[in-house]
Every structure is written in C-alpha cells, then in structure tokens.
Amino acid sequence: MKSDPELMAALAAGDEGAFEVLVERHRQGLVNFFHRLVWEHALAEDLAQDVFLKLYLHKEEYTPQAKFTTYLYRIARNCWIDHLRRTKSERKNRSLDAETDEGKSLGVALQVKAEDPGATVKKDELADAVVEAIDELPEEHKIVFILSEVKGMRYQEISETLEIPVGTVKSRMFHAVQRLRKSLARLLKDTTGPWQTLDEAAEKA
Amino acid sequence: MDCTDPLREDLVALIQGELEAARADAVRAHAEGCAACRAELEALRGALEAARAIPQVQVSENFNAKLRERIATAKAAPAGETQRAKRPSSRRVVSGNFGTRRREEKRGPGMRYVAAAAAVVLVAVGVARFVILPKGKDLTAEELMALRMKALKDERRDAPERWETVLGENAFDVAQATQAEKLYLVPNVNSRAYETCIVAYTADEIDAMKQSKGVDQKQLEAMMQRAITATVVGGEIRLPKDFATPYLGRKGSKLVLLKLKGRMEVWSAQAFDSYLENEPNMEIVPNPSGATPDAQGVPPQTGAAAKQIPAV
Numbered sequence: 001m002k003s004d005p006e007l008m009a010a011l012a013a014g015d016e017g018a019f020e021v022l023v024e025r026h027r028q029g030l031v032n033f034f035h036r037l038v039w040e041h042a043l044a045e046d047l048a049q050d051v052f053l054k055l056y057l058h059k060e061e062y063t064p065q066a067k068f069t070t071y072l073y074r075i076a077r078n079c080w081i082d083h084l085r086r087t088k089s090e091r092k093n094r095s096l097d098a099e100t101d102e103g104k105s106l107g108v109a110l111q112v113k114a115e116d117p118g119a120t121v122k123k124d125e126l127a128d129a130v131v132e133a134i135d136e137l138p139e140e141h142k143i144v145f146i147l148s149e150v151k152g153m154r155y156q157e158i159s160e161t162l163e164i165p166v167g168t169v170k171s172r173m174f175h176a177v178q179r180l181r182k183s184l185a186r187l188l189k190d191t192t193g194p195w196q197t198l199d200e201a202a203e204k205a
Numbered sequence: 206m207d208c209t210d211p212l213r214e215d216l217v218a219l220i221q222g223e224l225e226a227a228r229a230d231a232v233r234a235h236a237e238g239c240a241a242c243r244a245e246l247e248a249l250r251g252a253l254e255a256a257r258a259i260p261q262v263q264v265s266e267n268f269n270a271k272l273r274e275r276i277a278t279a280k281a282a283p284a285g286e287t288q289r290a291k292r293p294s295s296r297r298v299v300s301g302n303f304g305t306r307r308r309e310e311k312r313g314p315g316m317r318y319v320a321a322a323a324a325v326v327l328v329a330v331g332v333a334r335f336v337i338l339p340k341g342k343d344l345t346a347e348e349l350m351a352l353r354m355k356a357l358k359d360e361r362r363d364a365p366e367r368w369e370t371v372l373g374e375n376a377f378d379v380a381q382a383t384q385a386e387k388l389y390l391v392p393n394v395n396s397r398a399y400e401t402c403i404v405a406y407t408a409d410e411i412d413a414m415k416q417s418k419g420v421d422q423k424q425l426e427a428m429m430q431r432a433i434t435a436t437v438v439g440g441e442i443r444l445p446k447d448f449a450t451p452y453l454g455r456k457g458s459k460l461v462l463l464k465l466k467g468r469m470e471v472w473s474a475q476a477f478d479s480y481l482e483n484e485p486n487m488e489i490v491p492n493p494s495g496a497t498p499d500a501q502g503v504p505p506q507t508g509a510a511a512k513q514i515p516a517v
Contacts, residue, residue: 023272027264035262045265049272056276130255148221149256155223174217178245181252 004068012059019059023052026069029151030076036134036146037080050079066160073147073161084139133183141176144169208241216246220253389432390471403471406432 002010002021010018030051034044054075055062062071137145147153147161148169155173159166212235218224219232236242389406406414411429414420 020269023269027268028261031264031268032261036259041262041265044262045268045271049268049275052272053275053279057279126255127259130259133252134256134259145256149253150261155218155221170218170223171214173221174214177217177249177252180256181248184252184255185248 005062005064008059008062008068009064011056012062019052019056022055026072027052030072032150033073033076033146034080036150037142038083039131039135047076047079047083050082051076054079067157069151069153070157070160073151073153074163077143077162080143129184129187130180132187133180136183137176137179141172141179144172145176145180148173208239208245210235210239210242213242213245216242216249217253220246220250388435389429390435391428391432405435405471 002018004022004025007018007022011022027048030048031041031044034047035041038044038047051072055072062068134142134145143162144158147158148155153161155166155169158169162169212232215224215228215232216236219229219236224232236246387408389408389411391404391406414425415422
C-alpha cells in the first residue's frame with residue numbers, strides 16, 4: 001500500500017487514480033471533522049470537498065517534508081476560516097438567536113436524537129447535551145478539541161496543523177474540556193430536556 | 206471552590222497522555238492532595254468520555270461523484286475562478302407528494318430528481334407533470350410566482366392534496382391548502398435538519414390526532430404545548446419572525462411550503478435544497494392516482510409515519 005506522500009507524488013505526476021485513493025482514505029475523517037463544526041451533513045461534505053478540490057488544484061505544492069495529514073488539515077482549517085468569513089453576517093444573526101432562545105443548539109441536539117431513535121431517554125439527553133456543549137465552544141477551542149478528540153491528533157501535530165505553539169494547544173484543550181464539563185453539568189441538570197427551550201422560544205414569539 | 210494551582214491546567218493533558226513523565230507525576234501528586242483537582246480530574250474525564258460517545262457520520266454514496274464533478278467544473282473555469290465550484294441555486298419549487306425510492310426502481314424519465322442536475326430548477330405543474338427548466342436558469346420571485354399561478358390554474362381540483370410550494374418572504378399563500386382560519390404551528394422535532402422545519406396543523410387535524418389510537422397522546426400533548434397558533438388572514442399566514450428564525454434559518458431566507466404525506470410543512474429553501482442534495486436516491490413521485498393522503502398526520506416525533514418524513 002502506497003503512503004500518502006507517495007500518492008501525492010503520483011498525483012503530481014498525473015496519476016488520477018492516486019487522488020481517488022487519497023480521497024477514499026481521508027474523506028471520512030474530513031467529513032466528520034467538519035460535521036462536528038457545522039453539524040450539518042451536506043455542508044460538512046461540501047467543505048470536505050473544498051479541501052480535496054484545493055488539494056487537487058495545488059497538487060504540485062505539497063512537499064513530503066510535511067506530514068500529509070498536517071498538510072491536509074491545514075487546508076481544512078483554511079477552508080473552515082473561509083467558510084466562517086463567508087457566513088459571518090449569517091452567523092451573527094444566528095448567534096444572537098442562540099443567545100435568546102438557543103434555537104440553533106436545539107436543532108443540533110435534536111439531530112442526534114433523530115439519528116438514534118432507539119436510544120433511551122437518558123442516552124438521548126446526554127447526547128443532546130454533548131452536542132450542544134461542543135457547539136457552544138469558542139471556534140478556536142472547538143477546532144483544537146475536534147482535531148484531538150475526533151481526529152485523534154497529538155498536541156504536537158495539532159500545533160503544526162494550526163500553526164500555534166504546543167502550549168497553546170494544551171491550554172485551549174483544557175479550557176475546551178472544562179467548558180464542556182460545565183455545559184454538560186448545566187444541561188443535564190435540566191431534566192425537562194430540550195423542550196423547555198422550545199417552549200421558551202414559542203413564548204417569546 | 207476551584208484550585209488556583211497552575212498544574213490544574215494540565216489535567217486534561219494528563220488524561221490524554223500528553224505530559225512528559227516528570228510533569229505527569231507532578232500533576233498526579235498534586236491531584237492526590239487536592240480535593241478540588243481530584244474531583245475536577247474525574248469530571249473532565251467524564252466529559253471527554255461523554256464527548257467520545259457521539260457517533261461518526263457516514264459519507265454519502267455520491268461524495269466522490271460530486272467531487273469529480275466539482276473538479277471538472279474547476280478545471281473548465283477560467284483562471285482565478287477555480288477555487289470554488291458553483292453551488293446549486295437555492296431557488297426551487299416542487300410539487301406533488303414525496304417518496305423515497307431506490308434509483309433502480311424508477312420507472313420512467315421525467316419523474317426523476319437527479320443529484321447531478323443540481324442547478325436545474327424543477328417546477329411542478331399540476332399533478333404529475335414536472336417542467337424542467339434549463340440548467341443554470343435562475344428565476345426571480347416574480348417569475349416563480351407567475352409559474353405558480355399557472356400551476357394553480359392547471360391543477361386538478363379533485364386532487365387538492367397535491368399542490369404547489371411557494372417561495373416567499375416569511376409569508377405564503379395557504380388559500381389553496383386549507384380553509385382553516387387558524388393553524389397550529391409546531392417546530393418539527395423529528396427533523397435531522399440543522400435548520401428544522403415547522404409543521405402546520407389545522408384544528409381538525411389536531412382533533413383527529415386526539416382521537417386516533419395510533420397517536421401517542423403524551424407526545425401529542427407535549428407537541429401542543431410548544432405549538433403556537435397563527436391566524437389565516439386573506440389566505441395568507443405570516444410566521445412570527447422570532448418564532449420562524451430559529452427553525453427556518455436566517456431572517457429573510459426563502460421558505461418552501463410543501464405537503465408531505467398529507468401534512469403541511471414549512472421549510473427554509475436552503476434546508477430543503479440540502480435535503481435534495483443529500484438524498485441522491487430520492488425521487489419526486491406523483492401521488493398514485495386516487496390514493497388518499499395520510500391526512501390525519503401524527504405528531505412529528507412519533508409513530509411509523511415519522512420515519513417516512515424526509516429530513517435534512
């Protein structure tokens with residue numbers, strides 16, 4: 001089996017099949033990386049395709065000195081930043097909404113509920129709370145958290161991918177998990193579940 | 206009370222095995238002697254474990270095909286325009302009942318929704334006739350409205366359940382859909398959509414559900430508690446923006462009103478679009494002639510019918 005750098009070299013030399021192998025190998029990871037950021041399947045796939053598209057169009061720019069996943073997720077990070085810029089005004093509205101009625105977080109939480117209809121109420125509530133808690137993290141903490149926990153990257157690799165010091169990765173990771181812990185404690189205390197926020201939204205309306 | 210020792214910031218790194226041996230020993234030793242940090246360590250470990258329980262999503266079957274398409278588009282585009290392939294238009298009007306069927310089972314041309322035709326605008330006319338506009342054609346709201354009026358004219362009066370969808374600015378015409386003066390609006394909690402949809406029920410439909418044995422009455426009650434009522438005036442219903450926005454996307458976004466399995470639903474056009482994008486095997490099919498729609502409806506989060514409701 002060819003390594004990623006070998007496949008990139010083959011791609012640069014015109015072997016389109018090498019690209020297909022790279023896509024097969026990394027698409028699941030990339031889609032899940034973006035899914036944890038946007039919680040929207042179609043958009044996550046769209047963003048993952050953005051990454052592969054950039055990889056393909058700039059295939060000659062890759063140098064084997066860099067670890068391939070570091071390179072790939074650096075592109076992903078850039079695509080994510082592009083996306084945040086593109087949707088800035090939209091998110092402003094959404095975050096305002098979220099502050100008042102948590103509509104977004106609710107939709108996100110419900111997604112997990114719907115995907116696993118057989119789960120017990122308790123499990124549902126926990127999953128809802130986890131998704132909502134991740135969603136509430138500041139972007140720079142969230143991306144570190146996702147690279148670490150979803151992608152399974154070590155701090156050193158996250159540091160190289162995001163081009164930030166390892167100490168910063170460690171600090172962001174701590175604050176992310178701590179915040180997650182606090183959000184979970186708060187959300188799970190609310191035994192009435194997500195409906196309460198729905199009712200609040202309706203009352204406000 | 207929280208511990209202020211700087212070692213505390215290393216607790217997560219300790220759990221994740223990211224500390225050098227000496228540092229890990231120091232943090233462990235500190236945690237053993239500090240009740241606050243010991244408790245924090247366990248709580249953080251619990252939070253990490255909980256987060257790991259969220260399942261991974263699967264990549265769509267058409268992922269590679271779409272990527273190939275985008276690469277081909279990017280290659281064909283003039284220099285400087287290759288960074289992003291054109292995304293599909295969000296303007297689309299669809300009519301008829303929806304069903305999911307495997308592509309292999311499709312019967313004939315003209316009734317298919319093909320994912321590759323992303324930029325095609327489907328316009329429904331009448332019961333089973335779909336007019337497919339040229340690829341890339343972008344309609345204005347006025348043009349859509351004109352087509353809709355034509356569709357209304359053409360629509361068979363004996364099939365009121367198969368009607369059109371309308372795009373509008375958080376307002377739509379329901380004159381052809383219902384004679385009700387009041388509607389109950391409920392956010393559809395069964396949707397997997399980030400932007401979910403709102404279901405509109407008439408009082409009669411609510412009554413039918415209350416009397417139906419197949420409906421979980423507890424869930425129905427819960428649903429009614431979060432429903433808001435809206436009055437239909439002059440064949441139009443206006444969704445309160447503060448209510449619509451959390452469920453239907455940003456303010457001013459286009460809305461799609463459609464009837465699925467006999468149930469009225471309001472979606473954001475964007476969410477509906479991504480649903481179509483994401484369901485390459487979905488086929489828009491006309492109602493079999495003479496078939497009665499499932500008019501009772503059920504609370505969105507209950508019963509077998511809930512599984513049939515398309516979700517983004």
